[in-house]
Amino acid sequence: MKLPFLEPAAAAVGGAPRRPRVFPLALLGAVMLCAVGLFFGLVHPVLAVALVVLLGAMAMALPERAPEPVAREPDPAAAQRAAEAAGDAKVRALVGALPEPALLLTPQGEIRSANERLALALGPARVGDPVSFVVRVPEILDAIRATAADGMTRRVEFAERVPLDRWLEAHVVPLHLAAVPHDGEKGRPAAPDGVLLTFRDLTQQRRIEKMRADFVANASHELRTPLASLSGFIETLQGPARNDAAARERFLAIMAAQARRMSRLIDDLLSLSRIELNAHVRPETEVELSSIVAHVCDTLSPLAKERGVELDVAGSEMPLPVRGDRDELIRLFENLVENALKYAAGGKRVTVTLAREGGGDRPVALVRVRDYGPGIAPEHLPRLTERFYRVDVAASRDQGGTGLGLAIVKHIVARHRGRLSIESEPGAGATFSVRLEAVPYFDEIQYKSVS
Ligand code: ADP
Helix, strand or coil, X not given: CCCHHHHHHHHHHHCCCCCCCCHHHHHHHHHHHHHHHHHCCCCCHHHHHXXXXXXXXXXXXXXXXXCXXXXXXXXXXXXXXXXXXXXXXXXXXXXXXXXXXXXXXXXXXXXEEECHHHXXXXXXXXXXXXXXXXXXXXXXXXXXXHHHHHCCCEEEEEEECCCCCEEEEEEEEEECCCCCCCCCCCCCCCCCCEEEEEEEECHHHHHHHHHHHHHHHHHHHHHHHHHHHHHHHHHHHHCCCCCCHHHHHHHHHHHHHHHHHHHHHHHHHHHHHHHHHCCCCCCCCEEEHHHHHHHHHHHHHHHHHHHCCEEEEEXXXXXXXXXXXXXXHHHHHHHHHHHHHHHCHHHCEEEEEEEEECCCCCCEEEEEEEECCCCCCHHHHHHCCCCCXXXXXXXXXXXXXXXXXXXXXXXXXXXXXXXXXXXXXXXXXXXXXXXXXXXXXXXXXXXXXXX
């Protein structure tokens, strides 16, 4: 890089010596002295000529002195322009380095600089264009005008509906970019000569807040319903049905069912929060998936019998080792098979199939729970694993459902770094498939180490 202010020093240190200004005068003096000496016979002619030639050669050997630079009058406008250009480059670099979408504006609202993140978030911005070409939110444009006038920082929150629902926050900050700030009116701060506009996407934060609020509202609602029913029956038993033994037996049975529902809900809520708490810790213990699935089907065979459903398991004779949490995997397949028996009992058949896909160093264990019931309409499929989401709320409550079963399934699969997929055709049943990374067999490991 060229550093102009270093050049004179470099010349002084490493450059050629300059021919001194006194040298031509000395040469002229020597020539004149030789001429006088020759005239009066004081110097030998050969010596005089040799002396003149020697001095001449020395004069030639020394380089010419560079002409003295003409001292120029400083140009204040040019200096200011240069300073502004240097300042602009620095400001552009700073705006470019900001981690959030940012726009630097003149106090009149013209774009001076914009970073790449802004182009991604709000679209391209051209230097010199009015800010309203990029930002069309009236509250932000008002805030820019006000900040340019009074030098106060402002914050504006706004929502966009197109192309996607999102919430954003804009910060409007006054800047004093000039080296010497413009004088303000007496006693008042100088007006800003720039306005920095930065944006923050609040969508994720808002979604989490909404999910939390919805979750609390849903959980309270789910608990309040059986609680209200319990309170009602207690009042009835204390009052009008005090001496009615038959009614007491009937009401106590309903109360017991409601109490069970509440306790199931609390169990589900606790499991969900426990699984979420450990979501980042992948289970490391090796467990046998075939025996887990066989155990689940054995446990649920009385329910299958009660509902008149034939529950078949295929492929469980083959060992299928995976790394997992045994209790969570039992919970996962219990939820899927129980749902199939509850909601698809009309199909009279549920098949659970185990298989191993791939091989080599990345085998996959696949478990499919297939029913032949009413199936699930496509519009419900993406939302099925949301907490408290049910296709038919009354049907779920009738079956003792909490609306948390598939949410728990999704979280267990995620903790095991697996995949859950749901396929269904209304009227033709549903298939819930779980894919987990399988532990390679011994010969596969050997194959890998040889290849
Ligand atoms: P629930 O406690 O209500 O069973 P889940 O999260 O387990 O909650 O299931 C959510 C909803 O998905 C159920 O209410 C039901 O409407 C639907 N569903 C789940 N499995 C099936 C299935 N095999 N066939 C039809 N619908 C199902």
